[in-house]
Amino acid sequence: MTDTSTPESSVSAATSSEAAASEETAEETKKSETVTSESDLFKQSEVAADYIEGLLDILDYDGDIDELISGGRPMVEVVGGRLQPLVGQRGATLEALQELTRLAIFRATGSPSRLLLDIGGYRASRRKELAAVARNAVEKVKEHGDPVRLEPMSAFERKCVHDVVNAISGVQSESEGVEPSRRIVVRAAD
Template sequence: MREITVSGQTVEEAVQSSLMQLDTTRDQVDVDVVDEGKKGILGVFGSKPAIVKVRIPVDPVENVETYLASIVDHLGLTAEVTTAVHGSHVYFNITGENIGLMIGKHGHTLNAIQYLTHLVINKDRHDHYTVAVDAEGYRERRKETLESLAHKMAEKAIRSHRVVSLEPMPAFERKIIHHALQNNDHVATASEGLEPHRHIVIRP
């Protein structure tokens, strides 16, 4: 975030001066009036300059792109980050060589990166973004794997007449399991436990 404090004879003069220094336009900045100033007698005696603080807000999406690029660089990978924004949902996709390092076992590393990305993009914001971070289409492959697992474990629960517990998963992956079995009248699913050990149980 770029920020400067500027004074002028009037608030408007100070704002215009700041825009020239920042080489930007009024709609691209946030302005805080520190002091409205005072004209004084005959416009000279006892006069006091107006003071404004002007800043160019950081684009949260661009900030995260930089953040992800720094992770890629830290891991020593050659990769590219592409972004798609749909309203308040932001999708980041990372493509490149040896991208498995960013995915990790069962996507644990990618999930951790996604969680941190969520914190970064929503820092000091009132209107929150939802974030998805993918790597070489891993999320879709993982979704298919989870759906297959859901049906397999449901069959196991029905055959054995016993509750089947799955491994701990992040909320968005548990949602995939719930959704995959929502129309199966022979089983019921529920999330149990506390994060980060919250998991799904399938009951016949």
């Protein structure tokens, strides 16, 4: 039997099959990257937990350490009594410990980390306080129409406020200033 296909149709068929194979390979690569990513996040939380456990031992503090992954980022929570000194005033010591732990992860893995460290449930309770602050600012903006400037906050605190404000229609928030005096301004939406 003779081949009646033209060279162009053969090239087109080959190109189509190569494209399909390339799409399958890209999909498989994406899946393996997701698995690797989860694996990397778990490794980061393990390194962080080991680092924090070492610090607790050195400081002679007792605490249970939970490792988890939430929202695509590794988290370590330390629960126990007598942990307030590790949180510090307005979470300043906690923020410093988080940065040190991120450096320990970078040193062990060679990759930067978005680790979130919580001690004694501080971040959960602070999140509730910040939600109330955000709702209060929104009420003032809606009542008076003038922008409301909040006190300077850490990146974690600003994100909590932005999340609450962005969920409410008719208002918007933006950060202004430079660390450590960076703050949020809540105003009526354009």
